[in-house]
Amino acid sequence: MALLMGKLALLSVSDKRGLAEFASALVRQHGYTLLSTGGTAKLLAASGLPVTEVSEHTGFPEMMDGRVKTLHPKIHGGLLARRDLPAHLAAAAEHGIALIDLVVVNLYPFEQTVAKPGVHFEEAIENIDIGGPSMLRSAAKNHASVTVVCDPADYAAVLAALPDASALSALRRQLALKVFQRTGSYDTAIARYLEAQADVPDLATLGGFPGTLTLNYQKAQALRYGENPHQQAALYGTFHEHFKQLQGKELSYNNILDITAATWLIGEFERPTVAILKHTNPCGMASADTLAEAWELAYATDRQAPFGGIIVVNRTLDGALAKAIAEIFTEVIIAPRFSDEALAVLTKKKNLRLMVATDGMGADALQEIRSVVGGVLVQDRDRTLGDVAKFKVVTKRPPTTEEWAGMMFGWRVGKHVKSNAIVYCRGERTLGVGAGQMARVDSSRIAVWKAGEAGLDLHGSVVASEALFPFADGLIAAADAGATAAIQPGGSVRDDEVIAAADARGMAMVFTGIRHFKH
Numbered sequence: 001m002a003l004l005m006g007k008l009a010l011l012s013v014s015d016k017r018g019l020a021e022f023a024s025a026l027v028r029q030h031g032y033t034l035l036s037t038g039g040t041a042k043l044l045a046a047s048g049l050p051v052t053e054v055s056e057h058t059g060f061p062e063m064m065d066g067r068v069k070t071l072h073p074k075i076h077g078g079l080l081a082r083r084d085l086p087a088h089l090a091a092a093a094e095h096g097i098a099l100i101d102l103v104v105v106n107l108y109p110f111e112q113t114v115a116k117p118g119v120h121f122e123e124a125i126e127n128i129d130i131g132g133p134s135m136l137r138s139a140a141k142n143h144a145s146v147t148v149v150c151d152p153a154d155y156a157a158v159l160a161a162l163p164d165a166s167a168l169s170a171l172r173r174q175l176a177l178k179v180f181q182r183t184g185s186y187d188t189a190i191a192r193y194l195e196a197q198a199d200v201p202d203l204a205t206l207g208g209f210p211g212t213l214t215l216n217y218q219k220a221q222a223l224r225y226g227e228n229p230h231q232q233a234a235l236y237g238t239f240h241e242h243f244k245q246l247q248g249k250e251l252s253y254n255n256i257l258d259i260t261a262a263t264w265l266i267g268e269f270e271r272p273t274v275a276i277l278k279h280t281n282p283c284g285m286a287s288a289d290t291l292a293e294a295w296e297l298a299y300a301t302d303r304q305a306p307f308g309g310i311i312v313v314n315r316t317l318d319g320a321l322a323k324a325i326a327e328i329f330t331e332v333i334i335a336p337r338f339s340d341e342a343l344a345v346l347t348k349k350k351n352l353r354l355m356v357a358t359d360g361m362g363a364d365a366l367q368e369i370r371s372v373v374g375g376v377l378v379q380d381r382d383r384t385l386g387d388v389a390k391f392k393v394v395t396k397r398p399p400t401t402e403e404w405a406g407m408m409f410g411w412r413v414g415k416h417v418k419s420n421a422i423v424y425c426r427g428e429r430t431l432g433v434g435a436g437q438m439a440r441v442d443s444s445r446i447a448v449w450k451a452g453e454a455g456l457d458l459h460g461s462v463v464a465s466e467a468l469f470p471f472a473d474g475l476i477a478a479a480d481a482g483a484t485a486a487i488q489p490g491g492s493v494r495d496d497e498v499i500a501a502a503d504a505r506g507m508a509m510v511f512t513g514i515r516h517f518k519h
Contacts, residue, residue, distance in 0.1 A: 009026050078092070079139045080138050105150060107133065113127040136179045185216045188215065195210045245353060247353070258279070263334065265413075281436070305450075310334070319341025319342050326346060385411060420436070420442075420467065422474070462485040470492050472494065479507055491513075
C-alpha cells in the first residue's frame with residue numbers, strides 16, 4: 001500500500017450533480033489525485049478519471065453495509081494535520097498519513113427521506129450520515145489548509161479560486177462557515193424528526209413540547225426591508241412551496257404576514273367566502289352562494305380600510321369578481337385559482353401581487369413561534385372553535401336560528417381579530433369590526449362607528465366577543481347599537497351582571513367556555 005503523494009482530493013457525495021466535470025478539472029487542470037468511496041468512485045471511474053478507493057488508501061475495508069469506511073486516522077489525520085506545526089507533520093509522516101487538501105462531501109438525503117409519505121423509521125435512521133459530517137467538520141476546522149465543499153453550487157467558485165492563494169484562503173473561510181451551517185441544520189433535522197417520533201412520558205407532560213427546541217429553516221428570500229424601511233429582514237422556510245406568485249412586486253415582510261393571516265382565516269370557512277384584511281385584521285368578510293355576492297357583502301362592511309389591503313377568496317376568482325376588485329387599490333389577492341378572464345383584468349395592474357395558494361386555503365403550521373427577550377415562545381396554533389355541543393345559552397331567551405348562524409360566523413371571524421376583538425354580524429357577513437383596543441367597550445364602540453360610516457343598520461345583529469365581557473358596559477353598548485344576541489366565552493366574576501343586562505334588554509347570549517385571545 002503506497003503512500004499517495006501530491007495534492008489529494010477526497011470526494012464522497014450523495015448529490016452527484018456536476019461532480020464528474022468538477023473532478024475532471026481538479027485532475028486535468030490542477031493536478032489533484034482523487035480519493036473516493038462507493039458509488040462516487042464508480043462514477044468517477046466511469047468518467048475515465050483515475051481514482052483510489054478509500055479502503056485501498058486506509059488499508060481497511062468498508063464494512064457494516066458501508067457504515068464504517070471513512071472513520072479512520074488516515075482520513076481524519078490527513079484532514080486535521082496543521083501544515084504550520086512540525087509536530088503534526090512529523091506524526092503524519094510517522095504513521096503514513098497523506099495530507100488531504102480538498103474535500104467534497106454532501107450528506108445522505110435525510111431531510112428528503114423523512115419528507116416522503118409513510119417513510120419507515122428504520123429507513124430514516126439508515127439515512128443519518130455519520131462519516132460525511134465528520135469529514136466535513138474535520139476539513140472545516142482546518143480550513144486554513146483544506147478546501148471543503150458541501151454544495152455543488154460552489155464548484156465553479158472553487159475552480160476559479162484554486163490558482164490564486166489569496167482568493168482561495170478567503171473562499172476557504174466562507175466554505176467552512178457554510179459547512180457548519182449545513183451540519184448544524186442537518187443535525188437539527190434529525191433531532192426534529194426524532195422529537196416527532198418520541199413516545200416519552202415527560203414530553204407528554206409538556207404538552208408534546210421537547211425539552212430542547214431545535215429549529216431548521218433555510219433562507220428563502222432576502223426582503224427589501226422589515227416592517228419599516230430602516231429594519232432589515234429575510235424570509236426563511238418553505239413559504240414559497242405553499243404559494244405561487246403570478247405577478248406583481250416582490251413580496252414584503254408585511255405582505256407575508258398578511259398572507260399568512262388571510263389563509264389561516266379563510267381556512268375556517270367552507271362556503272364561497274371573501275375576506276378583506278388590513279394589518280392582519282379582517283375588516284370585512286362574508287360567505288354566500290357565490291363569491292360575487294360574498295364580495296359585495298364583505299366590501300360593504302368597510303369601504304375605507306380595504307385601500308391597500310389584502311383580499312383572499314376560497315374559490316376560483318373569476319372575471320366578474322376581478323373587475324369589481326380592480327376598482328379599488330389592493331396590495332395582494334390570494335386565491336386557489338384565477339380564471340383566464342380574471343388574469344386578463346388583474347394583470348393590467350403591474351404592481352398587484354397575485355398569489356395562488358398551491359396546497360389549498362388551509363395552513364400547514366400546527367405551532368406558532370414568537371421571539372421574546374432571551375428566547376422564543378412556542379404554542380399550538382389556535383385551530384379550534386371549541387366544543388359547540390357544550391356552548392351554553394345563559395339568558396332567558398334562547399337565540400333564534402338566524403341569530404345562531406350569525407353568532408357562529410362572528411365567532412369564527414373574531415378568532416382572527418386582534419384582542420380586544422368585537423365583531424358585529426348578521427347572517428354570514430360582518431357589519432362592524434373593532435380590534436386591538438385596551439378596553440373591550442372601546443372595540444365595541446369602534447365597530448359600531450365603522451358600521452355607521454358604512455351605512456349599515458345594526459338592529460337585529462349579533463355581537464361576538466373573543467374573550468369575556470369583564471363588565472356589563474360592553475354588552476350594553478352592543479344592545480344600544482341594536483344587537484339582539486351575543487356570543488362570548490363567559491367566566492367573568494361579573495357574569496351574573498352581564499347576563500342580567502342581557503335579560504333586561506331581551507337579548508340572547510351564549511357562553512362558549514373557550515376564549516380566543518390574539519396578541
